[in-house]
Amino acid sequence: MNDQARHQYPYGTAAYDRIQAFRALSDDPHNLTRLYLSPAHAKAIDLLQSMMKEVGCDDVTVDALGTVTGRYDGTEANPKSLLIGSHIDTVVDAGAYDGTLGVVAGLGVIAFLKQKQIRYPFTIEIVAFGDEENVRFPSHLSSSRALAGTFDPLILEARDAHGISFKEALAHFNLKPEAIPSLKRDPASLLGYLEVHIEQGPVLQHENLPLGIVTSINGASRRGVTLKGVAGHAGTVPMALRKDPLAGFVEMAASLETIAGRYADAVATIGRIEVHPNAINVIPGQVFFTLDMRGPDDADRKQLVDTIEAHCLAVAKKRHLEIQIDPYYDAPACLCNLSLQSFMETALQSHNLPVFYLPSGAGHDAMAMADLCPVAMLFVRCKDGISHNPAEYCSVEDMDHAISVLIKTVQTMALKNHIETSEESR
Helix, strand or coil, rough: CHHHHHHHCCCHHHHHHHHHHHHCCCCCCCCCCCCCHHHHHHHHHHHHHHHHHHHHHEEEECCCCCCCEEEEEECCCCCCCCEEECCCCCCCCCCCCCCCCCCHHHHHHHHHHHHHHCCCCEEEEEEEEEECCCCCCCCCCHHHHHCCCCCCCCHCCCCCCCCHHHHHHHHHHHCCCHHHHHHCCCCCHEEEEEEEECCCCCCHHHHCEEEEEEEEEEEEEEEEEECCCCCEEEECCCHHHHHCHHHHHHHHHCCCHHHHEEEEECCEEEEEEEEECCCEEECEEEEEEEEEEEEECCHHHHHHHHHHHHHHHHHHHCCCEEEEEEEEEEECCCCCHHHHHHHHHHHHCCEEEEEEEEEEEECCHHHHHHHCCEEEEEEEECHHHHCCCCCCCHHHHHHHHHHHHHHHHHHHHHHHCCCCCCCCCC
């Protein structure tokens, strides 16, 4: 990066440098893999604590689930807190910006306020969660759910691929599971939660926009579907006499795009398929596949699910196949707070940036935090919409815009409440 870019985009440059430092912390020497409660996660926690102290946090702590919090004190005796954050765990063979950008964006806010000697009556807390990616354990958002008071203690018995339980992993990390219930925060003590995140999709790039305000995080429904027919010899059973579950699956899958296209911003995906016996010269006897259906409107999503399930049942009946549909996950849509969205809109306008709204198709820690306090998210353009991939990329310029808007959002919150105590910021 040349000196001109560093001078022109100071917030983005600082974010880039910090993200590169985190990129180097991996459990795999060949790619970026930083799973929850892994050795690389421990190193990331240590690095983040150092960064938080360096930018000016007044206190830095690690809680019973490994969440790192850096506090920048307010001026009142018992101030409310504004939380800013995201996660620092990754998927396997990951990109460097997913989650980490939201944490370093918070660091950028504190660094700016400390440099300008600005404090507000409210405290600002940077939170870095550790269990967002749902990779190591069959858990999701456990560290943010603990703050919201919705942590499921049954997760402590869940085991990873090596047979290590969640509870054992915490113990290896010198963390105390018995302290988890005490992590629940008081909603009355919080102003809200802000999360900056790469979009992980192509919409902002398609619109040629650096940033977008998230309106909601899509609700999701997942189903496991098993189709049973009759396995047979590939050369001797006439086509008209077959009960082929794979042919039935193909007919079901081919209709997904048409059905989902009837609902605004809804999507439906078949991500996994298993064919048995999976032999070149055998008509399959059984097929299993997954359905992942998402949308920002819960009523529309329910109708989408019902329509897809009815279609699958009809195809199975027509083809004389047995079918079993198992629902194993349903999560409602999470609406972002309108007031916080308006503060972000004001911040975008103050920087002469276009205001654009879009839903989030992916889940985020903000979903869990919404059970605790008002939430808002700011999406940042990522190249070609690629995420969960080493090619994941966010430009220094776009990160600079995002952190500038985040700083202005915090300032706007203070101004709207007539509680700013220092000079105007950039």
